[in-house]
Amino acid sequence: MKSIRITNRCPIRTTLELVGGKWKLLILFQLMEKPLRLSELKKQIPDISEKMLIQELKTLVESGLAIRRNFGEVPPRVEYSLTDTGRAVLPLIEEMRHFALFYEEKMVKKG
Amino acid sequence: MKSIRITNRCPIRTTLELVGGKWKLLILFQLMEKPLRLSELKKQIPDISEKMLIQELKTLVESGLAIRRNFGEVPPRVEYSLTDTGRAVLPLIEEMRHFALFYEEKMVKKG
DNA sequence: CTTCATACTGACAAAAAGGTTAGTACGTAA
DNA sequence: TTACGTACTAACCTTTTTGTCAGTATGAAG
Numbered sequence: 001m002k003s004i005r006i007t008n009r010c011p012i013r014t015t016l017e018l019v020g021g022k023w024k025l026l027i028l029f030q031l032m033e034k035p036l037r038l039s040e041l042k043k044q045i046p047d048i049s050e051k052m053l054i055q056e057l058k059t060l061v062e063s064g065l066a067i068r069r070n071f072g073e074v075p076p077r078v079e080y081s082l083t084d085t086g087r088a089v090l091p092l093i094e095e096m097r098h099f100a101l102f103y104e105e106k107m108v109k110k111g
Numbered sequence: 112m113k114s115i116r117i118t119n120r121c122p123i124r125t126t127l128e129l130v131g132g133k134w135k136l137l138i139l140f141q142l143m144e145k146p147l148r149l150s151e152l153k154k155q156i157p158d159i160s161e162k163m164l165i166q167e168l169k170t171l172v173e174s175g176l177a178i179r180r181n182f183g184e185v186p187p188r189v190e191y192s193l194t195d196t197g198r199a200v201l202p203l204i205e206e207m208r209h210f211a212l213f214y215e216e217k218m219v220k221k222g
Numbered sequence: 223c224t225t226c227a228t229a230c231t232g233a234c235a236a237a238a239a240g241g242t243t244a245g246t247a248c249g250t251a252a
Numbered sequence: 253t254t255a256c257g258t259a260c261t262a263a264c265c266t267t268t269t270t271g272t273c274a275g276t277a278t279g280a281a282g
Contacts, residue, residue: 004140004208006156011211012136012204018214020131021239025123029115038259045117049241054260064218074249075257085217092206093123097115099203100122103129106196107175133270149229160271165230185279186227 018063019089023048023056025096028065028082028089035069035081060086129174130200134159134167136207139176139193139200146180146192171197 004010019025023045030036030044041053057080060066065086071077115121130136134156141147141155152164168191171177176197182188 004204006137006141008158011208012140014211014214015207016133016136018211020133022127022131023240025127026117029123030117039257047119050260051242052240055240064214070259073258074247076248076259078259085214088210088213092203092210093115095203095206096126097122099199100125100129102199103125103175103196150227161230162232162272163270166270181229184228185277187229187278189229 015092018065019092021056023052024060025089025093027053027056027060028086029093031066031080031082031086032090035079037077037079041080065089126203129176130203132167134163135171136200136204138164138167138171139197140204142177142191142193142197143201146190148188148190152191176200 004012006012019028026045026048027041030041036044038053038057041057042048042050045053057066057068061068061080064083067081067083069079069081071079115123117123130139137156137159138152141152147155149161149164149168152168153159153161156164168177168179172179172191175194178192178194180190180192182190
């Protein structure tokens with residue numbers, strides 16, 4: 001275990017800035033399998049508001065984790081996919097699942 | 112890659128509830144090496160407010176990730192340590208560091 | 223009797239995040 | 253001309269999160 005000094009720019013904070021918040025990881029995860037349109041993402045994450053979805057997608061694109069592809073058709077067709085960097089959050093998500101399972105197992109036994 | 116369905120209780124959301132937010136992971140990380148007193152934690156995480164530190168410690172204890180040990184002395188001496196479940200977030204933090212490094216490397220090269 | 227050190231509480235305020243709703247742009251097709 | 257479907261914007265509001273600051277309790281030590 002290497003040490004992390006808690007400064008304004010430490011790895012934990014960097015990652016939190018990039019994928020922190022209620023929605024970003026959920027969106028990224030949905031895009032892992034294949035590119036999706038806005039309307040498709042809305043279906044996969046039923047309780048996100050349209051505004052948040054668009055807003056979060058925009059920041060994901062700006063920070064280089066996602067790509068927006070505009071087909072220039074009418075009615076509009078826009079597809080979101082992941083960059084290599086975006087794909088790199090998958091191990092993180094896997095760890096979160098692992099932790100969640102561990103937690104639930106522990107807590108069921110102990111109350 | 113197993114599928115995660117985005118419902119009200121999915122592993123991603125569970126983990127976010129437990130360790131999401133600006134401070135919890137930073138606090139947990141500081142406690143990895145050894146138990147610390149409140150005042151020691153404050154030094155390690157200089158920009159957290161005392162209120163947030165106490166508040167987050169309380170929720171970490173309530174959710175079973177940390178332990179509060181009161182020595183019953185005066186002036187007060189209280190020590191915070193991790194449960195096994197609390198320790199289980201270390202791989203998650205390691206993944207965050209890994210991701211942050213990967214991200215920074217990519218972004219320095221591409222702008 | 224006053225001061226000290228430490229952990230903690232509570233009232234309040236500011237800031238950030240998230241949500242709701244109405245509206246825009248655009249070619250197509252009726 | 254009108255309605256349609258899709259992605260997106262903007263104004264406004266509510267909720268959640270975070271921060272500030274002034275206290276409280278305690279026994280020891282001066």
